[in-house]
Amino acid sequence: MPYVNIKITREGVTAEQKARLIQGATQLLVDVLGKNPQTTVVVIDEVDTDNWGIGGEPVTLRRARGS
Amino acid sequence: MPYVNIKITREGVTAEQKARLIQGATQLLVDVLGKNPQTTVVVIDEVDTDNWGIGGEPVTLRRARGS
Amino acid sequence: MPYVNIKITREGVTAEQKARLIQGATQLLVDVLGKNPQTTVVVIDEVDTDNWGIGGEPVTLRRARGS
Amino acid sequence: MPYVNIKITREGVTAEQKARLIQGATQLLVDVLGKNPQTTVVVIDEVDTDNWGIGGEPVTLRRARGS
Amino acid sequence: MPYVNIKITREGVTAEQKARLIQGATQLLVDVLGKNPQTTVVVIDEVDTDNWGIGGEPVTLRRARGS
Amino acid sequence: MPYVNIKITREGVTAEQKARLIQGATQLLVDVLGKNPQTTVVVIDEVDTDNWGIGGEPVTLRRARGS
Numbered sequence: 001m002p003y004v005n006i007k008i009t010r011e012g013v014t015a016e017q018k019a020r021l022i023q024g025a026t027q028l029l030v031d032v033l034g035k036n037p038q039t040t041v042v043v044i045d046e047v048d049t050d051n052w053g054i055g056g057e058p059v060t061l062r063r064a065r066g067s
Numbered sequence: 068m069p070y071v072n073i074k075i076t077r078e079g080v081t082a083e084q085k086a087r088l089i090q091g092a093t094q095l096l097v098d099v100l101g102k103n104p105q106t107t108v109v110v111i112d113e114v115d116t117d118n119w120g121i122g123g124e125p126v127t128l129r130r131a132r133g134s
Numbered sequence: 135m136p137y138v139n140i141k142i143t144r145e146g147v148t149a150e151q152k153a154r155l156i157q158g159a160t161q162l163l164v165d166v167l168g169k170n171p172q173t174t175v176v177v178i179d180e181v182d183t184d185n186w187g188i189g190g191e192p193v194t195l196r197r198a199r200g201s
Numbered sequence: 202m203p204y205v206n207i208k209i210t211r212e213g214v215t216a217e218q219k220a221r222l223i224q225g226a227t228q229l230l231v232d233v234l235g236k237n238p239q240t241t242v243v244v245i246d247e248v249d250t251d252n253w254g255i256g257g258e259p260v261t262l263r264r265a266r267g268s
Numbered sequence: 269m270p271y272v273n274i275k276i277t278r279e280g281v282t283a284e285q286k287a288r289l290i291q292g293a294t295q296l297l298v299d300v301l302g303k304n305p306q307t308t309v310v311v312i313d314e315v316d317t318d319n320w321g322i323g324g325e326p327v328t329l330r331r332a333r334g335s
Numbered sequence: 336m337p338y339v340n341i342k343i344t345r346e347g348v349t350a351e352q353k354a355r356l357i358q359g360a361t362q363l364l365v366d367v368l369g370k371n372p373q374t375t376v377v378v379i380d381e382v383d384t385d386n387w388g389i390g391g392e393p394v395t396l397r398r399a400r401g402s
Binding site (some may be wrong): 185189192194195 | 346350353354356357358361362372373374375376377378379380381
């Protein structure tokens with residue numbers, strides 16, 4: 001019954017990688033808390049780099065500068 | 068003033084259905100808690116089936132298997 | 135499989151009212167989108183009035199002024 | 202280390218405006234709480250007007266009526 | 269830079285278990301996407317069983333019935 | 336109509352500081368996007384340091400080590 005939300009920048013994450021994130025997050029809840037995987041929900045949000053900020057500026061600018 | 072967030076898979080939900088979700092969620096807060104509908108916000112997030120996991124795997128795979 | 139999050143101010147909402155919110159939100163997803171209620175999750179967050187702002191000020195202040 | 206999420210309707214917000222939101226939200230956490238800007242994350246979600254409801258109806262309808 | 273939010277019912281999760289959730293979720297992002305752990309944020313929300321619904325009713329009621 | 340959510344660790348933030356966060360975030364949306372402050376909602380979540388992770392470990396441990 002847990003709910004896990006993973007937010008990452010939208011930068012070419014593949015369906016196979018998303019499947020691994022879903023599998024891994026679900027297994028983590030099983031391993032640590034004994035949760036039922038059948039009712040564990042994982043939602044992945046991909047966020048445009050213009051819309052994600054860290055250090056006071058968008059990731060788009062940081063990527064352009066190479067940082 | 069309540070805030071309601073509804074997350075569903077992106078599978079052809081129509082604008083009319085979204086309007087019904089918004090109307091119904093707002094009315095629920097009015098009926099149960101006497102909230103003011105004019106300041107009740109409802110946000111619907113549609114999530115790609117690759118990005119939504121349950122039972123440890125993406126909905127895309129479950130749909131493909133027919134489960 | 136939908137996920138609904140309801141955020142309201144913490145002002146004495148009873149367990150019975152929360153149960154009605156959960157029942158109503160779940161039924162809404164069944165009625166409008168034909169979702170399976172058994173995998174529909176509803177999470178209610180109660181937020182202190184100091185921590186909820188509207189119109190640029192905390193609800194605590196608005197309540198104190200009677201607005 | 203704070204996390205700020207800004208949800209707005211998707212109505213032509215420019216990359217420059219998003220950068221200003223990120224800069225301003227980060228600075229706010231520095232000014233009020235002395236947080237480290239280098240680990241302050243800001244995520245902007247743009248939501249379609251069909252998916253954003255207030256007053257019990259989608260913003261799309263309110264815009265069409267001119268309200 | 270990823271952000272992970274884990275929502276679980278408030279039922280006696282220990283600080284050690286929370287540390288394992290944080291460690292595991294961070295490592296998952298490193299393993300699958302090569303993310304930098306130093307800027308990966310994990311937030312755990314513990315939700316009262318009165319406030320978490322599944323199948324149209326609060327977890328409190330389900331626990332009381334033994335389901 | 337925007338919705339802003341600020342998540343910070345629970346470490347003695349005062350009501351006056353919260354009021355400044357609410358005022359500042361609301362004004363930011365007014366200044367950058369011309370939003371109406373009367374319908375701008377700000378919600379502050381304070382998260383226990385056991386429940387907030389960065390760099391793969393809880394903030395509680397980092398604070399204890401002085402980092």
